[in-house]
Amino acid sequence: MKHVIFFSKTILKGISQIMLQDNAVTGFLFLIGIFYGSVHIGLATLLATAVGTASAYLLHFEKNKIEQGLYGFNPALVGAATLLLLKPLPYSWAIVVIGSIVSVYIQHFFITRKIAAFTLPFVLVTWLIFYSVKYLFVYLVVKPSMPVATEVDQYLFAIKGYGQVIFQSNIISGILFFAGVFINTPLSALYGLAGAVLSGLLGYSFASNQAFANGLLSYNGVLCAIVFAGKKKEDGYRAFAAVLLSLVFTILMMEFHILVLTFPFVLASGLVLYVRDQQTNTLA
Numbered sequence: 001m002k003h004v005i006f007f008s009k010t011i012l013k014g015i016s017q018i019m020l021q022d023n024a025v026t027g028f029l030f031l032i033g034i035f036y037g038s039v040h041i042g043l044a045t046l047l048a049t050a051v052g053t054a055s056a057y058l059l060h061f062e063k064n065k066i067e068q069g070l071y072g073f074n075p076a077l078v079g080a081a082t083l084l085l086l087k088p089l090p091y092s093w094a095i096v097v098i099g100s101i102v103s104v105y106i107q108h109f110f111i112t113r114k115i116a117a118f119t120l121p122f123v124l125v126t127w128l129i130f131y132s133v134k135y136l137f138v139y140l141v142v143k144p145s146m147p148v149a150t151e152v153d154q155y156l157f158a159i160k161g162y163g164q165v166i167f168q169s170n171i172i173s174g175i176l177f178f179a180g181v182f183i184n185t186p187l188s189a190l191y192g193l194a195g196a197v198l199s200g201l202l203g204y205s206f207a208s209n210q211a212f213a214n215g216l217l218s219y220n221g222v223l224c225a226i227v228f229a230g231k232k233k234e235d236g237y238r239a240f241a242a243v244l245l246s247l248v249f250t251i252l253m254m255e256f257h258i259l260v261l262t263f264p265f266v267l268a269s270g271l272v273l274y275v276r277d278q279q280t281n282t283l284a
Helices: 002-019 024-037 039-057 061-067 075-086 090-112 120-136 151-155 157-164 171-184 188-206 208-214 219-227 233-256 263-283
Strands: none
Touching: 002 024, 002 039, 002 061, 002 075, 002 171, 024 039, 024 171, 039 061, 039 075, 039 090, 075 090, 075 219, 090 120, 090 263, 120 263, 151 157, 151 171, 151 208, 151 233, 157 171, 157 208, 157 219, 171 188, 188 208, 188 219, 219 233, 219 263, 233 263
């Protein structure tokens, strides 16, 4: 029983790491928000995180990293994205399991080389799944659709941006995700909200009103701002730069009809971190 409780806590930490948090309660709130939006996506997230975490244990990866949830968040996103993009058929669930394991291997590659890959393993695996299935097993693919945004949604786009980090377009999920981050690190939660607002407002003229109101311009901004959250003015500058870059990448990917996911966040944050490290090395 003790081992089951510990494993469950590790799974929840893995889900919390989607937004760079190391807190089981945060993960639990995220999970509630996911299930509120979609039972299928909730089950896929839970299954994928469990498979990814168990795989890391079986492969004897560094125990401390596993217990921090660092081998759980990419599988969690793979699971959520797969059941968002594909119909909930047996083949799709098999893809969730296989994709989760592959993302763990990719994550391990980056961890052992001390590379901050963030959600890149999830992005790579999900691109592979989506574009392969799209051309080989088209009957599995869900016909793309966007929820019709109401007038109220226009004013709550930032909260919906929080929800879209884990593919949820409803306000309740967004509130739960924000609350999950806030109980662990209030400053990060507020940075994330500011990033969502900034990204949405700056991108308003470059995308459809539906994309804006549903938070699709904001969710990468949430993650970028959380990465650089801090009390120094330099932290604010870096967060601003990352949010702006991620917005540019988001708009470009939308324009060329590329599945966006969190790639703008990965690329923008990676570039800003690289510049920061170069400046640090120069000063040293």
